[in-house]
Amino acid sequence: xxxxxxxxxxxxxxxxxxxxxxxxxxxxxxNDINLANEYYRIHDIAYIYKKPTPIKLVKVDxxxxxxxxxxxxxxxxxxxxxxxxxxxxxxxxxxxTSKTSFALSNIHKHQIDHLINVKNKGAxxxxxxxxxxxxxxxxxxxEKLEEFLKNNERKSIPINFFKEYGTMIKVKYAPRIDxxxxxxxxYFGGNNHDEEKN
Amino acid sequence: xxxxxxxxxxxxxxxxxxxxxxxxxxxxxxNDINLANEYYRIHDIAYIYKKPTPIKLVKVDxxxxxxxxxxxxxxxxxxxxxxxxxxxxxxxxxxxTSKTSFALSNIHKHQIDHLINVKNKGAxxxxxxxxxxxxxxxxxxxEKLEEFLKNNERKSIPINFFKEYGTMIKVKYAPRIDxxxxxxxxYFGGNNHDEEKN
Numbered sequence: 001x002x003x004x005x006x007x008x009x010x011x012x013x014x015x016x017x018x019x020x021x022x023x024x025x026x027x028x029x030x031n032d033i034n035l036a037n038e039y040y041r042i043h044d045i046a047y048i049y050k051k052p053t054p055i056k057l058v059k060v061d062x063x064x065x066x067x068x069x070x071x072x073x074x075x076x077x078x079x080x081x082x083x084x085x086x087x088x089x090x091x092x093x094x095x096x097t098s099k100t101s102f103a104l105s106n107i108h109k110h111q112i113d114h115l116i117n118v119k120n121k122g123a124x125x126x127x128x129x130x131x132x133x134x135x136x137x138x139x140x141x142x143e144k145l146e147e148f149l150k151n152n153e154r155k156s157i158p159i160n161f162f163k164e165y166g167t168m169i170k171v172k173y174a175p176r177i178d179x180x181x182x183x184x185x186x187y188f189g190g191n192n193h194d195e196e197k198n
Numbered sequence: 199x200x201x202x203x204x205x206x207x208x209x210x211x212x213x214x215x216x217x218x219x220x221x222x223x224x225x226x227x228x229n230d231i232n233l234a235n236e237y238y239r240i241h242d243i244a245y246i247y248k249k250p251t252p253i254k255l256v257k258v259d260x261x262x263x264x265x266x267x268x269x270x271x272x273x274x275x276x277x278x279x280x281x282x283x284x285x286x287x288x289x290x291x292x293x294x295t296s297k298t299s300f301a302l303s304n305i306h307k308h309q310i311d312h313l314i315n316v317k318n319k320g321a322x323x324x325x326x327x328x329x330x331x332x333x334x335x336x337x338x339x340x341e342k343l344e345e346f347l348k349n350n351e352r353k354s355i356p357i358n359f360f361k362e363y364g365t366m367i368k369v370k371y372a373p374r375i376d377x378x379x380x381x382x383x384x385y386f387g388g389n390n391h392d393e394e395k396n
Contacts, residue, residue, distance in 0.1 A: 041315075044315070055265065067269065068267065069264065071263060082316075083320065087286070088284075088286035118281050121283070122284030
């Protein structure tokens with residue numbers, strides 16, 4: 001189970017480094033988010049980082065600090081967290097090749113539980129989902145995700161749910177995926193962070 | 199440089215698993231904090247996790263998800279973060295065998311910068327330092343750490359600074375290291391989290 005998952009994760013990372021064929025669109029969601037986070041840090045807007053993938057160590061050469069055998073582990077939480085404007089930010093980001101829906105099997109149940117737990121403590125928590133073939137990326141708050149889970153037996157969230165209850169993240173120049181702009185609209189009265197800085 | 203640091207980190211973890219000789223005191227700071235975080239999660243008090251150590255992958259067997267060669271990397275941020283009572287929490291925890299001072303070489307400069315950056319954005323950020331031979335553990339806010347760095351040329355923080363400007367964390371039964379109790383006193387008018395739950 002752990003090995004299986006790990007394998008998927010590793011391939012996911014690898015896929016992100018391969019151009020998808022769309023001109024200037026091939027960087028992958030993870031790279032886009034890492035670049036956005038770097039942009040936010042450089043401009044002192046937000047401090048949000050991707051957590052390292054947890055690794056189970058089996059054999060290590062102590063003398064030179066070399067890991068000789070290890071396995072990927074299932075993460076306990078989401079991939080990204082940090083702080084913006086006094087608020088704890090926490091989210092998971094996923095890509096899907098489906099054109100019609102996002103399969104919930106893409107996220108571990110304990111990751112959804114984590115998003116709900118931190119939201120209940122006052123976090124701004126959410127999902128970022130990219131439909132890669134459509135080249136559409138959506139922000140979906142944990143509040144809306146929770147509503148969907150309460151009211152539906154379905155194992156996948158239709159794209160129309162994202163269109164209706166989420167927010168499409170438009171690709172810009174810098175940062176490409178400006179998810180803080182969405183947070184400003186939803187939680188801080190719509191000012192964008194560039195205006196705040198003036 | 200990276201290899202050197204990694205080696206230290208790995209040994210540190212290893213040391214934490216070895217009993218130090220004090221009866222019931224030998225669990226190591228990292229274990230104490232992990233247990234405290236587990237206690238806070240189980241009781242729905244706070245959601246704070248240790249970040250995995252970042253690993254640089256060199257050789258991976260894709261078929262079975264086995265890492266055959268990898269090295270420890272220097273972490274970009276601190277080891278622990280999460281949410282409590284609507285506030286973003288971020289801290290670093292260190293042990294020292296010195297009886298008189300805590301050497302600043304124990305923390306990377308970019309980790310101190312990170313603590314200050316998130317504090318400036320509204321985080322509750324701090325250091326937890328254990329003087330293992332004295333068996334004394336202190337909470338030191340980033341505000342006080344920053345003051346020390348501004349007013350001192352010294353490369354280490356004397357234990358008296360911790361006594362005067364920090365707060366000693368008394369060892370309890372559960373959680374052993376109740377750092378949230380200190381946060382309550384400093385930031386939330388002194389209520390402890392057990393009272394809040396009632």
